[in-house]
C-alpha cells in the first residue's frame with residue numbers, strides 16, 4: 001500500500017501535468033502579445049463563427065471568472081469568455097474564443113463523443129468523489145469487495161477523462177479550420193493559434209495519463225489481495 005511500482009510512473013505523469021500547466025499559461029501569455037492581423041476581438045470572432053454556423057441563439061458573454069476560465073455552457077447555451085479573451089485581439093484570444101465555439105458546434109451537431117461525455121458525467125462525478133473513500137474503507141476494514149466497487153466507480157471517472165480527449169482535440173480542430181476559413185487569421189498566424197491550443201490539449205493528456213495509471217495501480221493491488 002505504501003510504495004507501489006506504479007507510483008513511479010504516476011509521479012512522472014504528475015510532473016508532465018504540472019509542466020503542461022505552466023506551458024498553457026506561458027503559451028497564452030506569449031501569443032497574447034501577438035495581435036491578429038484581422039484586428040477582431042475574441043468576442044467578435046466567437047459571434048461571427050456562431051452566426052455563420054447558424055447558431056445565433058448561442059450567446060457570448062463576458063465573464064469575471066479570471067484567466068483561463070473560458071468555457072461553453074451547454075445548458076444555458078452561452079459561451080463565457082474571460083476578460084483577455086473577450087476583449088483581446090491577440091492570437092491567444094482568438095484561439096480560445098474559437099475553441100469554445102467549437103464546443104457549441106459539437107453540441108449543436110450532437111457530436112457522438114460529447115454526447116457520451118455528458119452521459120458519463122453523473123456517474124464519473126460520483127465515482128471521483130466516492131472511489132477514494134471506498135478504497136480507504138476497503139483497505140482499513142479489509143473488505144476486498146469494497147475496493148472492487150471503488151475500482152468500478154473510479155473506472156467511470158477515468159473513462160470520462162479519456163472521452164474528454166477527442167472532444168477537446170475536435171473543438172481545437174474546428175476552431176483552427178473556422179478561423180482560417182473565415183479569414184480571421186492568416187496561414188502564417190496558424191502556428192501561434194496551434195501552440196496555444198496544443199498546450200491546453202497537453203494538460204488533458206497528462207491528467208488522463210495520471211488517472212489511467214492510478215486505475216491500473218488499484219487493479220493490480222486488488223488482484224494481489226484476492
Ligand SMILES: [Zn+2]
Pocket residue numbers: 099103168171
Ligand atoms: Zn475545450
